[in-house]
Amino acid sequence: MLKLNVSKLSLLLLVTFAISACSDQTQSDIRPAQDIHVDTLSLSHTSLRLNTELPGRITAFNEAEVRPQITGIVKSRLYKQGSYVNEGDVLFQIDPTTYQSTVNSAQAELKKALASEQSTKKAYLRYQALMKKSLTSQELLDDAESNYLQAQAEVAIRQAELDYANIELSYTQIKAPISGYAGFSQVSEGSLLTSGQSNYLTTIIQTNNVYVDMQQSSVSLYKLRQEFTNVRGTHPTIPVTITLEDGTLYQHTGKLEFADTRADNSTGSVTLRAIIPNPDNSLLAGMYVRASISMPEQRDYLVVPQSVVVRSQSGLPSVFIVDQDNKIIKKSVELGSEVGNGWVVKTGLNVGDNVVVNNLNKLKNNQMVVVDSQAEQSGDTATADAHSISQG
Structure with a gap:
């Protein structure tokens, strides 16, 4: 019976010693949480003229594609490629032989019509004089007047044909429609051009x-x-x-x-x-x-360094600020233009807010921190004529 009690006592002491050792080890592993030290930047307005x-x-500014208005063979190119040309300068010469022949024929037809007009006019004037003396009939006078009017109409028709022939002849000289720099020629001497073709001969750019x-x-x-x-x-x-x-x-x-x-x-x-x-x-x-x-004038903006902006998984931006009780507050912000190494903040922050600039990956909302230094923001954060972030 004594041996049994001694054995129980020895076991009890061993268990007590083990528990005590574990307790001591657990106490040694528990250390007080370390304070997070941060630096802050106090926001102030920055005067900027944004872009x-x-x-x-x-x-x-003005570009013209030069095309032929008639059909013909290119006889020569009369401009230097890439050079400046004035409006009306001849760029290409189309063989004018056929069109000159048409003009000559129209001129002959016009002369014939003019001669007929003169003859019928004289006859009409004679019949008018005879009619005044009652030496002819009204019917003959009317016929003479009709012949004269027809001759006048024939002259007008032949004149229009001559004008059209001269226009076509002028189109054999392909001229610059505007002043500017002429581009490469797309045709060479001997090329066949057609009226209304889709391919242009060259371009002129102002x-x-x-x-x-x-x-x-x-x-x-x-x-x-x-x-x-x-x-x-x-x-x-x-x-x-x-x-x-x-x-x-x-x-x-x-x-x-x-x-x-x-x-x-x-x-x-x-x-x-x-x-x-x-x-x-x-x-x-x-x-x-x-x-x-x-922008038309400089204005005051709040600008934060790009490095202080953190984004959520969805990409929404926010910054950490420290309140008067040294507590972290996470604020969502709306960013505007990119200015140097900073962002213009449209909404979410105010003048005097103390923005945390370091240890951002260790911070959580409502967390207590130790502020090591607090810097005042200067106007050097951005330039007076700053460029905005690219759009599009």
Whole structure:
């Protein structure tokens, strides 16, 4: 019986020692949660003159496709390809032999008709004189008058035929319809041309000014017009600058010429057209550029660094701010234009909000943090003439 009690006592002591050891180990594994340290940026207004930037394509100010108006063989090309031509300059010469012959024939027919007119006129005048002396009948006078009128009509017909023949003869000289730079010739000497053919002979492009065609949403266009109307009046001039594909800023500033009268049914976008000076002919039709429409004046905006913006799985942006109690508050924001390395915040934040700038992946809403430093935002966050994010 004594041996049994000793065994129970030994077992009880062993269990107690094991529990005590486990308890000590558990206590050693539990450590106090570490505080999260953050830095903040106190928001203030930044004065900016924003731009709306859109992709655009250069279009010729005026372009003409030169086509023949008669059928014939090309005798010669009289312009230098790629050179500047004036309106009315002869570009191609069609063999005029057949058309000159038609003119000669029409001239002969006209002379014949004129001779007949003179003869019938004299007869008519004689019968008028005889009628006054009652030496002829009214019937003969009427016949003479009728012959004279028919001869006049014949002269008009022959004159019209001669005019038409001269017009066709003039078409043997294919002239420049506008002034500008003539392109490559699509035909050579000896080629047969036909009246009304679909293939053009060459093109002429006016490049002193060029168009820039852009796409803009109808809502954004309405807001843009309101911005300028409120500042400059009913018919404001909206300046437009362009940037070339390599990032070079084009030296001449243009203006917004007009917007299409209808929005696209599928996209709701409207085509805008700006006119840009091109005195050096450096802008070519078909080039792609970035067009920038500057707002009419500088205004105050809230700008946050792009690095402080976090996005949800659906892409919605938000930022963390710290309140007066050092508690984290996650705020959804609506972002506007991209300015340098920052975003313009349309809604969601206010002046004086302390935006967290680091340790964003460790933060949760309503979490307590330790603020290590608090910086004041300066105007250097963005430039005074900032570009907006590209649209389209």
